[in-house]
Amino acid sequence: xxxxxxxxxxxxxxxxxxxxxxxxxxxxxxxxxxxxxxxxxxxxxxxxxxxxxxxxxxxxxxxxxxxxxxxxxxxxxxxxxxxxxxxxxxxxxxxxxxxxxxxxxxxxxxxxxxxxxxxxxxxxxxxxxxxxxxxxxxxxxxxxxxxxxxxxxxxxxxxxxxxxxxxxxxxxxxxxx
Amino acid sequence: xxxxxxxxxxxxxxxxxxxxxxxxxxxxxxxxxxxxxxxxxxxxxxxxxxxxxxxxxxxxxxxxxxxxxxxxxxxxxxxxxxxxxxxxxxxxxxxxxxxxxxxxxxxxxxxxxxxxxxxxxxxxxxxxxxxxxxxxxxxxxxxxxxxxxxxxxxxxxxxxxxxxxxxxxxxxxxxxxxxxxxxxxxxxxxxxxxxxxxxxxxxxxxxxxxxxxxxxxxxxxxxxxxxx
Numbered sequence: 047x048x049x050x051x052x053x054x055x056x057x058x059x060x061x062x063x064x065x066x067x068x069x070x071x072x073x074x075x076x077x078x079x080x081x082x083x084x085x086x087x088x089x090x091x092x093x094x095x096x097x098x099x100x101x102x103x104x105x106x107x108x109x110x111x112x113x114x115x116x117x118x119x120x121x122x123x124x125x126x127x128x129x130x131x132x133x134x135x136x137x138x139x140x141x142x143x144x145x146x147x148x149x150x151x152x153x154x155x156x157x158x159x160x161x162x163x164x165x166x167x168x169x170x171x172x173x174x175x176x177x178x179x180x181x182x183x184x185x186x187x188x189x190x191x192x193x194x195x196x197x198x199x200x201x202x203x204x205x206x207x208x209x210x211x212x213x214x215x216x217x218x219x220x221x222x223x
Numbered sequence: 224x225x226x227x228x229x230x231x232x233x234x235x236x237x238x239x240x241x242x243x244x245x246x247x248x249x250x251x252x253x254x255x256x257x258x259x260x261x262x263x264x265x266x267x268x269x270x271x272x273x274x275x276x277x278x279x280x281x282x283x284x285x286x287x288x289x290x291x292x293x294x295x296x297x298x299x300x301x302x303x304x305x306x307x308x309x310x311x312x313x314x315x316x317x318x319x320x321x322x323x324x325x326x327x328x329x330x331x332x333x334x335x336x337x338x339x340x341x342x343x344x345x346x347x348x349x350x351x352x353x354x355x356x357x358x359x360x361x362x363x364x365x366x367x368x369x370x371x372x373x374x375x376x377x378x379x380x381x382x383x384x385x386x387x388x389x390x391x392x393x394x395x396x397x398x399x400x401x402x403x404x405x406x407x408x409x410x411x412x413x414x415x416x417x418x419x420x421x422x423x424x425x426x427x428x429x430x431x432x433x434x435x436x437x438x439x440x441x442x443x444x445x446x447x448x449x450x451x
Contacts (some may be wrong), residue, residue: 047259067258071265071269072258072265074260074264075258075268075269075272076255076258078272079276101286103372104441109229111256111260112256113261114259115252115255115256115259119252135296141441149348157274157277158271158277158281158284161274161277161278161281161284162283162284162287165284165287165288166287166291169287169288169291169292170291170300171307173291175290176288176291177292179243179244179288180288182240182244182291182293183244183285183288183289183298184242186245187245187246187247188240188245188246188247188250189247191245199442200236202240203236203237203238203239205234205238206240206243206245207236207238207239210239210242210271213274214271214274217274
């Protein structure tokens with residue numbers, strides 16, 4: 047991204063186009079975690095437009111991505127305000143029920159069934175993952191999860207990623223065999 | 224998924240915690256900024272997004288996980304867990320069951336050796352008491368293959384005095400002889416230990432003589448048998 051940014055700043059149109067295409071997909075992915083797909087696309091495009099207008103003059107030479115990310119977060123916040131859903135909070139505090147209502151119906155049922163099957167298998171073979179996941183569901187962050195499972199901070203990430211890999215492997219096979 | 228490496232493994236490690244919504248706000252921010260410039264993590268998040276969304280939001284999945292965690296472990300599941308622990312899908316030499324078996328096989332000879340060396344070596348021994356009687360000789364019976372302690376009496380024996388003790392087979396072969404036997408105690412009793420390897424089945428004479436006495440009163444003879 048740094049290379050694209052440097053070329054875009056020098057006036058390379060192709061690099062500029064690539065840079066904003068690159069940013070747009072990432073912004074959309076991050077925004078979708080907090081809002082409906084259409085709103086996420088709007089917020090991502092809005093953020094990209096602001097970055098486009100200001101990146102030559104206001105963006106710092108280093109940590110461009112942090113600067114661009116701050117713009118995205120602002121746009122998402124504005125979007126919430128416009129929709130008068132002030133009770134929603136950003137990031138970790140996102141209200142699950144709101145998101146569930148927003149996205150629950152968009153996924154085909156076979157995806158959910160496959161995940162359920164794989165998860166059933168995983169909680170049997172890797173119960174520590176299930177315990178960590180359950181604590182997250184209860185609203186604890188990873189520090190608290192570590193304390194409750196009596197494991198080191200770094201290990202909870204290893205544990206979760208290992209569970210994810212097993213889950214992913216199972217899903218790639220098309221569900222539990 | 225792309226095989227490119229993550230540009231910052233420390234932040235990349237937050238991947239699944241981020242996906243399931245388990246990060247504190249500052250870590251969410253750190254990870255999302257990282258995703259903007261790390262292709263590996265972007266592609267990982269992108270590819271797993273539908274599952275991550277369900278994991279974060281689906282009530283059925285939450286119930287499944289909660290029930291699995293809270294359900295008491297049944298005996299069957301405990302057995303299965305042990306089975307999985309002892310026989311996981313690893314290469315055969317690394318499976319715990321195989322490792323424990325090898326350890327046992329190696330430990331057994333050590334245990335036997337230790338048992339043998341630590342237990343006191345008690346030898347099975349038989350005893351016979353020969354005392355004078357009206358018969359001309361005293362009969363006793365021993366069994367071959369075991370050491371024998373022979374206790375015999377010589378009337379008028381004095382402790383510390385020298386006597387002649389001779390053990391002969393019926394055929395006349397001398398098995399043992401001692402011309403200066405001084406082991407009689409104050410009860411006129413002497414002892415001999417006959418090792419099993421020297422004693423063959425047959426009849427034996429034990430003859431005790433006082434060299435200072437006059438024959439035939441100075442001689443006491445006992446006879447005993449060793450049976451096969």
